[in-house]
Amino acid sequence: MIIIDCPYCGPRDHAEFTYVGDAARTRPAEDASQATWFDYVYLRDNPRGPHLEYWQHSSGCRAMVKVLRDTSSHRVLACGLPADQLEAEQLEAGHLEAGQ
Amino acid sequence: MAETRTLPPRRSALVSALKPGTFGTLGSDGPGSDGPGVTLSERHPMSVVQVEGRIGQEAALGDALETAIGIHPADGFNRVSGDEDGPRILWVGPCRWYVAEPESRDLYGALRPAMGKFGGATVDLSSGRTVFRLSGHDARRVLAKGCSLDTHSSTFGPGACGQTGLFHVSVLIACVDEAPTYEIYAARGYALSLWESLVDASMEYGLRVD
Ligand SMILES: [Zn+2]
Numbered sequence: 001m002i003i004i005d006c007p008y009c010g011p012r013d014h015a016e017f018t019y020v021g022d023a024a025r026t027r028p029a030e031d032a033s034q035a036t037w038f039d040y041v042y043l044r045d046n047p048r049g050p051h052l053e054y055w056q057h058s059s060g061c062r063a064m065v066k067v068l069r070d071t072s073s074h075r076v077l078a079c080g081l082p083a084d085q086l087e088a089e090q091l092e093a094g095h096l097e098a099g100q
Numbered sequence: 101m102a103e104t105r106t107l108p109p110r111r112s113a114l115v116s117a118l119k120p121g122t123f124g125t126l127g128s129d130g131p132g133s134d135g136p137g138v139t140l141s142e143r144h145p146m147s148v149v150q151v152e153g154r155i156g157q158e159a160a161l162g163d164a165l166e167t168a169i170g171i172h173p174a175d176g177f178n179r180v181s182g183d184e185d186g187p188r189i190l191w192v193g194p195c196r197w198y199v200a201e202p203e204s205r206d207l208y209g210a211l212r213p214a215m216g217k218f219g220g221a222t223v224d225l226s227s228g229r230t231v232f233r234l235s236g237h238d239a240r241r242v243l244a245k246g247c248s249l250d251t252h253s254s255t256f257g258p259g260a261c262g263q264t265g266l267f268h269v270s271v272l273i274a275c276v277d278e279a280p281t282y283e284i285y286a287a288r289g290y291a292l293s294l295w296e297s298l299v300d301a302s303m304e305y306g307l308r309v310d
Contacts, residue, residue, distance in 0.1 A: 008177045008194060009262060013248040016264055059270055060263045061177070061193040 002069070005079040008061045020054035023066050023082070048072050052087060105206050110145040113230045113291040118142055120310055124303035137238030137305030140298055143231040143283065147207035152196040152220040161218055165189060165199070168214035169207075173197055180261045180274050184283070190261045190274055195220070198272065198285070200231070230291035234298065235281035238305035243282065245301045249273065253280065267297035 002014035022044050028036045051071045057063050068078040068086045078086040112118065122136060153161040158173075166172040173189045174181040182188035187201040201207060208224035215222040234242065240251050246267035250256060261274035271294070272285040286294050299307065 012264070015248065059265050063194055 002074050002076060004055055004057075004065060004067055004076060006057045006060060006063065006065055007079065007081050008063055009057060012057070012060060014055075016057060016059040017055040017065070018058040020056050020064065023052040023054045024087075050077060050090065054082065105209050107203070107206060110203070110227065112142060112144045113288045114142050114144075114295055117292055117295050118309065122306070122308050123299070124305065124307045126306040135306065136236065136308040138234065138236040138242055138302040139308045139310060140235075140295075140302060141233045141310035142295075143202065143233050145203040146200055146226065146229070146231045147203045147205075148198055148200045148225040148229045148231070148285065149208050149211050150192070150196065150198055150221070150223045150225055151211060151215050152193075152222075153215075153218040154220060155195050157218055157220075158195050161195065161215070161220075164214045164218070165197075165211075168211055169199065174259065178260060178262050180259050184276050188274075190272065190285075192261075192263060192272060198225070200285075228288050229285050230288050230294075232284040232286070232291075232294070232298065233276075233281065234284060235279050236305070237279070238302070239280055239282060241305065242298060242301045243273070246297060247271075247273075251275070251280075251282075253278065267294060267301075269294045269297075 003011045004014055004017055005011045028040050048071055051069055053067050053069055055065050055067050064082050066080050066082050066084055066086055068090055069076050078090055080086050162173045169187045171182045171187055178191050180188055180190045190198040192198050212222050243251050247264050249262050249264040256275050258275050258277050263272045269286050269290040274283045276283055
């Protein structure tokens, strides 16, 4: 059971959410090379451990939520709005090692 | 310039199923021994209009709503303002609300001119939503059978609302009073299925259908 803390609705069952994708990707410049765009669109790291993701509260308020989830334990380490810098906060809290 | 529309007659989605009466377990030493634990009815016909602006326009949109219909959205998320019998404003998302009232006028026509300048969407959902009223001391137990929302009175008392799944149907639930009484908004196409689920879930507590 995963409980995701929606910034608007509070803690809710993950059944109310839809997984959207990897939140660690940064959109390249429009004129970036084809290889850079291919990497952005298709390639994912699939890490074992903390992973930054977008989930949509699709059965609730429909907002996008940024979630830091441990892929090996399903433990949710942090939740926030898409613009929030969860990774920086978690680095400070010692849940993440630099470079992850 | 506000247009005046003549409203069509509305037909309840529950005409084939809603039969007033008392059902289920009553009169024994069981849960229904002190009368029906649950009362279920449909609020019909209802006007339901969704209004939406862009994030950051909450205050201005709230003022425009107050000018148009006399009430302001409640502060915060997942909150309701207004009375059950008058217009109510229910939070459904960031800078997005339902405005609902028992149908007595062209509510969409009253809101559309005021909302137009925000560039967001004003959508008349009146024909697309069925509104249930679930009340009684066992109402929370009925909800708990079909949804994961925490409806305890300490977190979901009068004035609270929330969207979730109820018996796998997407709903908006609002707590109206401490009975407790809940208003449940569901898509019309799922109304009959949800009605049957609510009736089944209520039978063991004694059910009165109004
Ligand atoms: Zn939410």
